[in-house]
Amino acid sequence: MVNTSYYIDKDIIDGPGLKPDPSVYHEGLDVSRKITQFGELELHSELKAHDSDDAFVDPPEGTDCRDWRFESFTNAGRKSRSQLIHYATEWFSRQHRRHAFTIFLFGTYVRFIRWDRAGAIVSKRFNFKSDCSYLVEFLWRFSHLDDVGRGRDPFVRRATPEEARIAHMELEEWKPKAERPVIVFTVSGEDGKAREFLAWGSMSEPRSLTGRCTRTYPVYEIVTKQKYLLKDAWRAHSLSPEADILRELRNAKVEHVPIYICGGDVQDGVTRTDLYVTAEEADEGWGDVPAAPPSSKMDGSWKCGKSWWRITQRFLHRFVSSVIGKPLKNFTSSKHMLLVVWHAFIGHWQAYLRCGIIHRDVSANNILITSDGGILNDWDMAKKEKDIQRSRRHERTGTWEFMSSLLLAGHHDRAHTIQDDMESFVLIVIYHALRYFPHNKKWKTAFILSKVFDDQERLPTGEYTGGTARKNLFLHNDHIGHDFQLSSPPLDRWVWFSIDAVKEWIETELEKSIPNQRRRIKGEERAHALRGTLRLPLHIETKPIPIHQRDLDDHEIMADFFADIFKAEDWPAPADDKPYDILLDLYATEKSLKRSLVPESEDIGRSGSSKRSKPSASGSRRQGSETQRSSQIRTHEHELEDAGRSGSSSKRSRQSASGSPLQGAETRRRSSRIGTSGKQRSRE
Structure with a gap:
């Protein structure tokens, strides 16, 4: 026992150093x-x-x-x-x-x-x-306990000096920010034999004690002399093992997804806190994950409170896949960004067509750049469509910033569909287009990102709801306006086409809910009539649901437009299309403007001691500290608006995917839908 009360741990990556007691x-x-x-x-x-x-x-x-x-x-x-x-x-x-x-x-x-x-x-x-x-x-x-009894994982050990030397040489590209030891994972191969992988620090460390607590490691296998990616997470009992999902995708030859190598649930890696929670108690709340089966439950009559729906059984899940990708935000141009997303979209499409699997967590952090394009990663929330539809309670899954509008609104009686995931792809492109490429609403970027991607409200139940701003962006072009325009013409056309496609889908889904509401009201009328308590007639007029094929009925129409947009001849030259972080640019501009308004003597007197506000994160919360400058940036709009609009006062005509000019708001978004077969798709 050592007195550590006066000594901080200097190897903590995030947050202040901690000084635990003895x-x-x-x-x-x-x-x-x-x-x-x-x-x-x-x-x-x-x-x-x-x-x-x-x-x-x-x-x-x-x-x-x-x-x-x-x-x-x-x-x-x-x-x-x-x-x-x-x-x-x-x-x-x-x-x-x-x-x-x-x-x-x-x-x-x-x-x-x-x-x-x-x-x-x-x-x-x-x-x-x-x-x-x-x-x-x-x-x-x-x-008197051994290491396992004290809680250590028996399938992870400290590397020998020779193994550490090899890891330092082979994994130098992913050297951890703080000092971390080289460790060795033992993972069961598909033939049942143990395989060992060297790891030198994870690419991210979980900042939560409970939940999935995902860690990913670039690893090196000495025997094969190959580098892989190892994923370590605590999956909820109700979810299919991600390793099983990836194995099925591999066997179905699905492209642009991680290729499964080996691994799965770890022997005896299971939580015990949940054993004192009955299924009935876990079902009392609105929790997204149902309770574990009643087997092995223990007497929990001693426990206090009723909030047991927060606790769910989890299994340690560890597997190895073939690809070590780079974050999506490392793209080099608007065309490169769209290509990476397009590849991820193909992986999503093929997984659904060939295996009936829906990803259910399409987000910026789950799309990775590879040497030949991109992949859709993190299939730990994926489920078979048939399992989603027959579930007695639908989970709300995904990453908040990129979840669909209807899921965010809290429709728990609504199953997660492929259309929800396709809206997520659209939101990812819109987010990165707004943040990293020039457009005519630059001075509003922080506000738009904050409203559309961060907006949420906490209900008395503790549940979060939101999505109104997101839905209104699609339905009414709120926040960006009808005149929004990106400097990259093909990206601009793709964004407007996709906004229109999502708008059509949302309108159809909202129309679907009206007949159901009318049936409920009719039932109430009948009950009131039998009791003699009907006071007012209740009638709701409904509009017929359109029967033509909608853009998001399946992947095909959007896939056609994706493929066609890359044939456009008006992509900006790479030298003119390099991404830059508009939020950082606005932040620097704001600081400069503020500094120019302060008397020189006061500015000098406060040099190095002024307080800086910490804006909240827009987009994925896991994208790093630079994301935290989104919603609280206080811009001087009269100056920034002029700066943002300079060079874009003359309107450029929008063009179709093949490059021909389009006239009018409706025409610009709807007229060009040429599939890969070359046939014009009709809306009727």
């Missing part, structure tokens, strides 16, 4: 250079001076536990609980653990906490000054 390490660990090492922590202790620092409140004797709020909501209690969770999150992110233990000592009391990826189990408090037997027994038992 920490337990393996004997023989060298702490002369670094005293606090979350990567080596075996047992965590948190010490507080006062009884009032307790993060929890035990129910009085005779109280129904289900009606008791266990969490303390005093300032001291909230602070303690936040600190405990923060330490546990960093601990789990730095190691491969199935579970871990914390000793929480406050004043004269102690609690034990067991953490895993489903949640935490907290003991009743006891007075260790009057009876320390529980604490002594716990420490004795813990000291």
Whole structure:
């Protein structure tokens, strides 16, 4: 046991350094250079001076536990609980653990906490000054456990010096930002034999204690001398193993998706916190993931509160695939960006046609650039269409910034469809077009991204809803306006075509809901008539649902337009089409404008000490710190508008996918729909 209370861990990538109270390490660990090492922590202790620092409140004797709020909501209690969770999150992110233990000592009391990826189990408090037997027994038992009993993953080990040397040489391209050890994963091959892969730091570390907590590693296999991508995640029990999905896609020869190599669910890698939650309790809330089957459930009558729908059983899922891609935002031109998205769209299309699989989490972070184009990655939320349709409760899945308008609105009785995913592809292109390429609404970019991609509202139930701004962008061109124009003509045509296609689909879906509403009202009228309580006649006029083929009925029409747009002859020259971050440009312009309005003496006096606001993230929250400058940028619109409009005051006529001029708003968006077969597609 080492006193780490005064020494921060300098290897934390995000956030301030943490100084946990006395920490337990393996004997023989060298702490002369670094005293606090979350990567080596075996047992965590948190010490507080006062009884009032307790993060929890035990129910009085005779109280129904289900009606008791266990969490303390005093300032001291909230602070303690936040600190405990923060330490546990960093601990789990730095190691491969199935579970871990914390000793929480406050004043004269102690609690034990067991953490895993489903949640935490907290003991009743006891007075260790009057009876320390529980604490002594716990420490004795813990000291006699092996590494697996203490929570370590037996299929991950520290590399030998020679293995570390090889990893440093072969994986230099993905060298971690902070110091990380080289580790070795043991993964079961398709023939049942164990395969070992070297890893030197993950490409991202999960910042949450519970949930999927996905980590991806570029890895090197010494035997084959090949580099692969290893994915490590805690899948919900209700989802199909991603490895099984990728194996099926591989066998069906689906293009532009990761090629499955080996791996799957890890032996004995399963959470235990959920075992104390019954299926009935888990179904009481609006949680997206149904409860685990009742088998192996344990007596949980002691637990407090009712919010058990937040806890779900999870399995450790680890597999290897063939492609190590680069983030979508690394594209080199508007044509390159659209090509990468097009390849991902093909992968989505083929997976649906050949396997009946819907991805259900199409987002910017799940589209990767490869040497020959792009791939659609992260199939962990994917499901067979037939399984989605027959589910008794539909999950709302996806990444908020790119989820479809109707899913965001909270229609839980609506199954996730391929059209929801196709809208996500459109949103991805719109987001990157707005942020990285010149257009005539540059001065509004931060506002548009914030409204369309970040807007949300928290309901009293704790659920988030939104999508109104997103829906209105498609239906009424809100926020961008009817005159929105990108500097890349083919990208501009693709965006307007796609906005029109999504608009048509949303209108049709909204029309579909009207007959259902009318049937419900008729039923209510009949019931009221039988009881004699009908007061007002209720009638809703409905419009006939169009019967012609819509652009998003399936992938085909959009696929045709994708293919045709690359034949256009008016793509900008690569030198004139390099992407740049408009948000950073606006941010720099704003700072310059503000500086010019400050008296020189005051500006000098405050140099280096002015406070900078931290705008919220637009688009994917995982795209890095530069994304955080979107919604709170305060622009001087009278100056920025002039700057944004310079050079674009004269309107350019929009052109079809093949390059011919189009006249009028409707014509520009609707007239050119030439398929790969060369035949004109009729809307009627």
